[in-house]
Structures are given as C-alpha cells and as structure tokens.
Amino acid sequence: MLVLDKINAGYGSAQILRDVSLEAKPGEILCLFGRNGAGKTTIMKAIMGLVRTTAGVITLGGQNISRLRADQIPKCGIGYIPQGRRLFSELTVEENIEAGLLVSNGGQVVKQRVLDMFPPLKSRLDQQAGTLSGGEQQMLATARALAIEPKVLLLDEPTEGLQPSMIEQIRNVVVQMRDEGVAVILVEQRVDAVLSIANRVTFIENGYSRETLNASVLNSDKSLLDKYVGV
C-alpha cells in the first residue's frame, strides 16, 4: 500500500502541497479530482521524487521512500505515466519500451506482454515515438510504464486529447491492472471518463487533500463534484 502522510512539497520557495494525506491500496483505483492548479500533478511528482518533499512521509509497503533518489523510486515498483506523455520522442517505440525494462529486467516476456496489450504498437517498433499519433503515444506511454511491472501505477490526465475509442482502451487497461492487484492513482480532469471505474476519490483543493469518498457515493450524489471540480 502506498501512503502519503501529511506531505508538504513545492518548487523552490513556492509551497504547493500542504499536509496532503492519501492511501492507494492494491487492487483499487484511487482518483484525484480537483481544479487546475490544485496540486494533483505535484502530488504525482512528489511520489516519484521529482519534487522534493519538505515535510511528511511517503511509504510503500511500510518502507519510507520519501528520501530516496528519483531514480530509485521506480525500482520500488512505481510506474508513472505523466501528463502530456513525455515520451523519449527521438527514440523508437521499441527503445521507449526498453527504457521501462531497464527497471524490471523482465526482458522479452514482459515486452511481449505489454505489446499484446497494445497491438497497434507491434507494427511500429522501429518508428520514432515523436511521430506517433496522440492515441498511439498514450498507448506507448502506458506500455512503457507497464514494462516496469509496477505495484503502483500513477496516471496523470491519461485521456487528455484522446478520441473516445482510445479513452475506452486506456480505461480497459487501467481496470485490468487494478484487477491484477496493482494500486492505481489516477488524476483526471474529465470526471465522467473515469468515475465509473474508480473505487475511491480524493478531492484536492489549493494544495490540501480534502475528503476521500467511495466512488459509489459520488455516482449517486454529484454535489461534492460541483463543490471541488465545478467551475
């Protein structure tokens, strides 16, 4: 289980996160909802060690990972699909997946497994990642993160700019990961696209973590969505 306990973090002297606490359990999807600038992406970066925490503790399976170097975090089993995909654009599709395999040492078996999840990538292994379509890039970003064989998967706005059929495919993979016991933390602006697959939802507001609810509560009562996400 990934636990954030009263995390403070920010960029330079600008503090963004204040006493953020949340838990992601194996086999569940935790959605983080909040307005633009609420601090959702910074939470992801803080977990990955890309933003230094100034207070609080992040633990994974009881192990404190908040003082580890950023390159040690994925070795603990945390996969990251950042906002905007951030592929290694000049590397080929195959090389991007191999970058994920650097952590897992899973070799051909894992590579074949992630390619089976995204068949369109199989015919584009030698193509530069930056030349793929938006949907294919999202597939590759997901495949690259899954090549780590993560215990925890962080997805930041995975449906951004995608057509409905592609959103459905990404949703299916996320659900499959959840069903295989992976703890998923999903940041998404489009509440309607992911609420149906979420198990729990934590609202983020002005750098604070507010209420955490079962997703079923929100499906029947949308008032909290209006409060924290509405414009």
Add this chain to the structure above:
Amino acid sequence: MEFGPNLIIALIEGSVQAAVLTLIAVGLSLVFGVMRVVNVAHGEFFMLGAVLAWAVASFVGGHPAVSFILALIIAPLLVGILAAAADILILKRINYDPENTIVATIGILYIIQQMTLITYGPDARPVEPPFNHRFSIPWFEYTEQGYSMYWPWGLGTTSYKLFVVAAAVAVIVLLWLAISRTKAGLMMRATQLDRDMAQSFGIPVDRVNAIVFGVGAALAALGAVLIVPIQQAHYLMGGEPLLLAFIVVIIGGLGSLPGTIVAAVFIGLSDGIISIFFAPTLAKILSTLLVAFVLIFRPQGLFGKAVR
C-alpha cells in the same frame, strides 16, 4: 610542385587534422548534448592527454610501440577519471547551472593548465611514434606518349598519419555503436531527451552525467595521444583545439553527433587545404567567419534542431 600533388598533400594533412578534431569535437558535443554543459576546460583535457602520453612514454621506455599502446590506454583513462571527479565534485554541486558551469570550467581550465606548468614545465616535448614508415605517392603527367606515372619530390606521407585517421574512424564507429546499440547508450540518450523521465525509469542521471563528462574528456585525451607524435606536448596546446572544436560543434549543431562529425571533417579538410595553399591564419579566419554566418542564418547549426 604542381596543383594536383599539392592538393593530395593538403588532403592527407587535412584528414589527420580532421580525424583528431572529430574526436575532440565529438567529446565536446557529447557533453553538451547530454548534460547541457559548455565545457571550456575541454582543451585542457586534450593537453593533459598529450602530457600524460609523454609521461608514460618517458616512464616506460623501451620500444616506442609498447609505450604508445600503454599511453593510448592510460592517458584517456586517467583524464576520464579526473573529468568524472570534476563533474561529481564541482558541476553536480552547482546543479549544472549554465552560467555557473561556464565559470567553473574556466576555473578547471586554469587549474589543469597551471598545475601542468608547475609539474611538467614550459617546454614542448616530443613522443616517438610507434612506427613511421615514409612512403611516396605517385602522380600522373601528360606527355607526348600519353599519361605516364612519376614520383614527384615531396609527395608522400607516413604510415603513422594514416594510422591516426584509421584509429579515429574506428573509435567513432565504436562510440556510435555503443550509443545506439547498448543499454548504457540508451540511458545516455534518454537522459539527453528528458532528464526527469529518465529518472522516472530508474536511470541514475547523476552517474550518467559523470560517465559522459569522463568519456567526453577521454575522447579529447585520446585525440591528443594520437597527435602528440606529430605535434609535441606543451602546456598551452589546449587553446587552439578548443576553439576549433567549438567552431565544429556550432556549425554541426550543438549536441548533434552526426553534425559534429560532418563539420569536423569539413573544417579539418578545409583547414589543411587552405593552410597548404595560402596560410594557416587564413584558415582560422575563414572558419571563424563561417561560424559567424551560421550563427546569423542558422543558429541551430547545420544539423541541429531549431528551438521553438
């Protein structure tokens, strides 16, 4: 001598210069491409390679081939370790800030140069080449009986100069394979493209930086070991190669290895040809003018990508 034989000599001399310049410039370009560090001390790593080659040759003695082979291994290795240590102890601590790294590498430049002056002295010292067979090159002339072959006086080269060109080509090919086909190369390219994401996939970018800085300096040192049997080792010999390497890297495109190689061959050959037919100073003036034109009309260099 006629134009043709002179051109052959110019091409041979230019090729030797291009070969060594390619090694130096590729090292500089590699460091900038992966780390975004403008290494002003790069010329001093070249100089240190030459001085260490002399030191190894003097210490080992015996047949020149033995000491030369040892110098080829020891000098780049020591210079690479020194550069990696400089990265860890200095550049990493200033977070690779662009302005601060320029100042820091100027400091490294003077430390290496003055330490060399104190320990090695101001003299230029030769290193004996491992082999140096001189051979003549034939040329053709048109006579009443048609074309006939003859051996113009002065048209020739040495086996060592040809070895320098072949060795540089072999090193560049090996480097290319290492970057494009190995796991270490993948880590290097991923770090170059996106440092944060590289870390998010377990790549230790600090270690990659130290290795790249070391490899870049080792390439310059290797170029120096190759050239020192032709040029002699001197504590001020790092200035001109640094200037030429910057010219090459700017023309080729900062961080672009193919661009650097093409530009190094072009600048090396043109430098050789202009130096033979006109004057070495004119060659440097034209190279600098070319850089000015590139900066005005194509600031990203011939092979670089424009920043949007």
